[in-house]
Amino acid sequence: xxxxxxxxxxxxxxxxxxxxxxxxxxxxxxxxxxxxxxxxxxxxxxxxxxxxxxxxxxxxxxxxxxxxxxxxxxxxxxxxxxxxxxxxxxxxxxxxxxxxxxxxxxxxxxxxxxxxxxxxxxxxxxxxxxxxxxxxxxxxxxxxxxxxxxxxxxxxxxxxxxxxxxxxxxxxxxxxxxxxxxxxxxxxxxxxxxxxxxxxxxxxxxxxxxxxxxxxxxxxxxxxxxxxxxxxxxxxxxxxxxxxxxxxxxxxxxxxxxxxxxxxxxxxxxxxxxxxxxxxxxxxxxxxxxxxxxxxxxxxxxxxxxxxxxxxxxxxxxxxxxxxxxxxxxxxxxxxxxxxxxxxxxxxxxxxxxxxxxxxxxxxxxxxxxxxxxxxxxxxxxxxxxxxxxxxxxxxxxxxxx
Numbered sequence: 491x492x493x494x495x496x497x498x499x500x501x502x503x504x505x506x507x508x509x510x511x512x513x514x515x516x517x518x519x520x521x522x523x524x525x526x527x528x529x530x531x532x533x534x535x536x537x538x539x540x541x542x543x544x545x546x547x548x549x550x551x552x553x554x555x556x557x558x559x560x561x562x563x564x565x566x567x568x569x570x571x572x573x574x575x576x577x578x579x580x581x582x583x584x585x586x587x588x589x590x591x592x593x594x595x596x597x598x599x600x601x602x603x604x605x606x607x608x609x610x611x612x613x614x615x616x617x618x619x620x621x622x623x624x625x626x627x628x629x630x631x632x633x634x635x636x637x638x639x640x641x642x643x644x645x646x647x648x649x650x651x652x653x654x655x656x657x658x659x660x661x662x663x664x665x666x667x668x669x670x671x672x673x674x675x676x677x678x679x680x681x682x683x684x685x686x687x688x689x690x691x692x693x694x695x696x697x698x699x700x701x702x703x704x705x706x707x708x709x710x711x712x713x714x715x716x717x718x719x720x721x722x723x724x725x726x727x728x729x730x731x732x733x734x735x736x737x738x739x740x741x742x743x744x745x746x747x748x749x750x751x752x753x754x755x756x757x758x759x760x761x762x763x764x765x766x767x768x769x770x771x772x773x774x775x776x777x778x779x780x781x782x783x784x785x786x787x788x789x790x791x792x793x794x795x796x797x798x799x800x801x802x803x804x805x806x807x808x809x810x811x812x813x814x815x816x817x818x819x820x821x822x823x824x825x826x827x828x829x830x831x832x833x834x835x836x837x838x839x840x841x842x843x844x845x846x847x848x849x850x851x852x853x854x855x856x857x858x859x860x861x862x863x864x865x866x867x868x869x870x871x872x873x874x875x876x877x878x879x880x881x882x883x884x885x886x887x888x889x890x891x892x
Contacts, residue, residue: 498535508535508551514542516551520558530554561658571656573615573644574599574608580647589740589748598643612651620644620661621669628670637670679841680834684827685709691819698815703770704795705812708832710767712839712857715805715832716740717757720749723778723792726771733761733771735858737790741804749788754860761856808832840865 495503498510507518517531532551533542541547549557571579581595602608607623627637645662652660680688689709693702708718711733720739727734736758737749752758763771774794781800784791793802812831820826836857843853854865 502535507555510535518551518555522562530558561655571612571651572609573612574602576612576651577602577608577643577647580643580650583650588753589742589750590753593742594639595643598640601640612648613657615648615657615661617659617661617664621664624666624670628673634670634672638666641666678828678834679838680828680830682842684830685838688815688819688827688830691822692815695815695818698811698818701811701815703774704808705835706770707767707774708835709839710764711761712836712843713761714738714753714757714836714858715808717752717858718832719793719795719802719804719808720790721794722790723775723794726775726794727760728768728772730760731763731765731768733763733767735759735761737788739787739790739793739802739804741806747785747787747802747804749790752858754858756855756860757858759855759858805832 496509497503498516499514504510507520508516509519510516515531515533516535517529519527519529522528530551532548532554533545534540534548534550536552537550539550577599581599584591584595587595605623607619610619624637624641627640628634632640641662645660648657648660648662651657689702689706692698692705704718707713708715711718713721713733713735716738717735720737721733725734725736735752738752738757740748740750742748778794779796781796783800785793785796785801787793787802795803795807797803797807809831816827816830840853840857843856844850850862850865854862857865859865
């Protein structure tokens with residue numbers, strides 16, 4: 491009676507689903523819990539088999555089979571959870587985040603709800619699917635920063651699923667720059683000459699001169715615009731000539747005003763004020779209109795900058811103000827100025843301090859950066875002419891070779 495059992499070329503009995511191909515490689519065919527046929531391969535049947543010469547060493551077929559069976563037993567293939575549901579679960583673990591961060595989370599949830607990718611089961615999402623989704627987002631008109639925001643939520647969400655044994659591998663574990671093009675416009679600092687021309691124009695303009703002191707302060711303190719908007723009379727210490735930064739002001743899409751802690755823990759700081767900055771603050775406080783009712787937001791009152799309704803100005807006010815001033819300047823002069831925003835003021839202040847040789851750790855404190863690497867990145871704004879100027883100052887360009 492013949493032996494009907496299937497065997498490999500070494501005479502070993504092959505189990506159900508196992509087979510050996512003509513080239514000697516082993517394969518195992520099975521159906522996942524969703525009824526999909528799948529196949530895994532290996533050059534070795536058991537862990538004791540040697541790897542054939544010239545072939546890459548890998549896990550044996552039966553080790554792979556055990557892993558598949560264990561995963562199914564642990565329920566790693568049984569979840570029907572969608573991407574949207576996973577993100578919702580992940581966000582429940584993110585407590586105590588800033589309002590702006592919560593806004594970012596909500597944006598990602600809203601975007602995924604409109605995309606077919608959001609309805610996919612997480613067990614079906616492969617690395618190629620993740621990459622294609624981000625590429626399609628950019629091709630549909632989403633900017634690089636938006637793609638970064640979306641991936642910044644999906645990557646840790648899928649990692650949570652992997653850690654919880656809901657999936658085998660995080661499909662978003664890849665470097666973003668290898669998949670989508672960074673087409674974002676870098677907000678460079680402007681030169682000292684450009685800063686001087688911009689401020690002179692504002693100071694001498696019949697209408698925009700009312701904003702001179704405020705914009706001068708932004709250039710000389712490097713405050714984040716939300717920190718600037720949140721400044722109150724009590725935050726300006728004329729006795730010690732320091733600016734106390736311990737909160738920021740934001741306005742929600744529902745027109746609600748919120749005073750929250752600074753962007754980072756290091757955002758709490760006392761910034762020494764130059765004499766000209768002190769004088770600018772004195773003029774602002776002296777000319778500050780007295781509202782009928784002082785607005786109180788989360789316990790803060792006496793805001794320095796108020797709109798026509800007696801409410802504190804927010805970042806949108808200043809963004810628009812900068813836009814109109816720059817538009818008028820460039821319509822007046824042939825030599826155009828680049829885009830200047832409140833954040834460009836911050837970049838410029840930081841870069842000027844870096845050029846002056848300030849200790850990076852001191853500069854980190856003044857700027858309120860949580861990580862000194864963020865501060866050090868500012869030194870990339872220093873250009874060829876700055877390097878030449880510094881070398882000339884040190885006399886390195888005047889030395890003649892023997």
